Amino acid sequence: MNPPKMRGREATKARLLDAAAAVFAEVGLGSASVEAVCERAGFTRGAFYSNFASKEELFLELARRGAHDALAAVRARAATVQGPFDLDDMDTLVRILGAAGEDAFGVQLTAEITAQAMRDERLGAMLAEWNAGMTREIAQIVEQILSSGGLRLRVPALEATRIILAVWSDVSERVVVERLGEAESTRVRADAVAGVVRLLVEA
Known part of the structure; x- marks a missing residue:
């Protein structure tokens, strides 16, 4: 069984991916910003960069x-x-x-x-x-x-x-x-x- 901290990290990552999918589909990768993805997911930039090194990696x-x-x-x-x-x-x-x-x-x-x-x-x-x-x-x-x-x-x-x-x-x-x-x-x-x-x- 995964420890709670790991499960929480996986949940955060999944929410960021879901938010990114919505933002990218709406405005495209070039126009999408890290801030827009974070806002859609309900997280801070810190949460984003603790999971992904860049928008491209996401x-x-x-x-x-x-x-x-x-x-x-x-x-x-x-x-x-x-x-x-x-x-x-x-x-x-x-x-x-x-x-x-x-x-x-x-x-x-x-x-x-x-x-x-x-x-x-x-x-x-x-x-x-x-x-x-x-x-x-x-x-x-x-x-x-x-x-x-x-x-x-x-x-x-x-x-x-x-x-x-x-x-x-x-x-x-x-x-x-x-x-x-x-x-x-x-x-x-x-x-x-x-x-x-x-x-x-x-x-």
Whole structure:
């Protein structure tokens, strides 16, 4: 069992990360300040710097946590899949992909992390590693789901998954930009996933 002091430190760190996620998604990393994060979390600058050396280090930890949580959510949803996959029903794949971040906040935060990774070599390398790991994991899930329905991919599962995730990311950004409602968002995602999966699966 962790001692109370360690648990308290972990709780403080978690609150700072939650606050940072909200601030970064709202104004971006460049415009976000340590003061804004502290104010949102209800802590002093001292509490911030006892947990993170800089705003950039906080951002890296936030990205790491996001990747870990997204992968765990994908695994959890995949574990609930039952029965053979039907090519005419994309709900299963949509639910699994949605676990990686389907709400507006998640899409905004992912976009901000990606934009920062393009400017920061260290973050870029870490993000590439996390994305590769998640893609490999989802590729195994996609292959298992399709094979349960007796379906085979035209290309290797890893390549197919990269294509599916690229389409998913593009559609998710469109949903946020166009301010689509929940029902319309679900339909647009399902249509996009259905279209690309049908192209990738052997007839």
